[in-house]
Amino acid sequence: MDVAPYLDTLLLLLVTVAAIKDLESRRIPNRLLLAGLSGALVLHLLSPHPLDALLAALGGFSLGLAVLLPFYLLRGMAAGDVKMMATVGAFTGAGDALHIVIVAWCVGGVMALVIIIVNGRLRLAMSNLWAMLRPMLLRLPRGFTPGVDGYRSAGSIPYGVAIAAGTIVHLVGRYGPTPLG
Structure with missing residues (x-):
C-alpha cells in the first residue's frame, strides 16, 4: 500500500493545528505531537x-531534533518547536526534513x-547582535562584554508557524500546482 498520500495528509493536518495552537497560546501541545x-x-x-x-x-526525527536543539539550548527557541520539527522529520525522512x-x-x-520592526525594537535587536558578535569580531576573550548585564529580548515569534510554512512549501513543491480545467 502506498502510504505517502496518507502521511502527507496527516502531516498537513498536524502542522496546521500546531501552527494555530502556537498562534493562540504560544505553545505546541505534546499530545498533538505524540499523536502525529x-x-x-x-x-x-x-x-x-x-x-x-x-x-x-x-533519520528524519534525529535530523529535526539535532538541527534545532542547539537553538533551544541557547534559549533562542522553545522546546515545542524542536519537538515539532523532529516530528515533521519522522514523517518526511532526513532529506526532506x-x-x-x-x-x-x-x-x-x-x-x-517584521515583528522587530513593527514593535520598534530594531535598535535593541542590533544592540543584542553586536553584544554577541563583538567578542568574536574584535578577538576579545570569550564572555567579555563590558556594560552588558544581559540581553533584553527584542521579541519572540511563534516558530511553529514557520515550520508549518516550510512543510507546506515542501508539500506544494512535491505535488506541484495542478492546472485548472
Whole structure:
C-alpha cells in the first residue's frame, strides 16, 4: 500500500493545528505531537518496506531534533518547536526534513524581522547582535562584554508557524500546482 498520500495528509493536518495552537497560546501541545508521531510510525509500518520506512523516519526525527536543539539550548527557541520539527522529520525522512528546516529558517527570519520592526525594537535587536558578535569580531576573550548585564529580548515569534510554512512549501513543491480545467 502506498502510504505517502496518507502521511502527507496527516502531516498537513498536524502542522496546521500546531501552527494555530502556537498562534493562540504560544505553545505546541505534546499530545498533538505524540499523536502525529504515532500516526507517522503506524503509517510507516503499513508501507511496502516497513523497516526502510522506519529507518527513514528515525533519520528524519534525529535530523529535526539535532538541527534545532542547539537553538533551544541557547534559549533562542522553545522546546515545542524542536519537538515539532523532529516530528515533521519522522514523517518526511532526513532529506526532506532538511529542506523543510531551511525554508522554515527563511520564513522565521522574515517573521522575526517584521515583528522587530513593527514593535520598534530594531535598535535593541542590533544592540543584542553586536553584544554577541563583538567578542568574536574584535578577538576579545570569550564572555567579555563590558556594560552588558544581559540581553533584553527584542521579541519572540511563534516558530511553529514557520515550520508549518516550510512543510507546506515542501508539500506544494512535491505535488506541484495542478492546472485548472
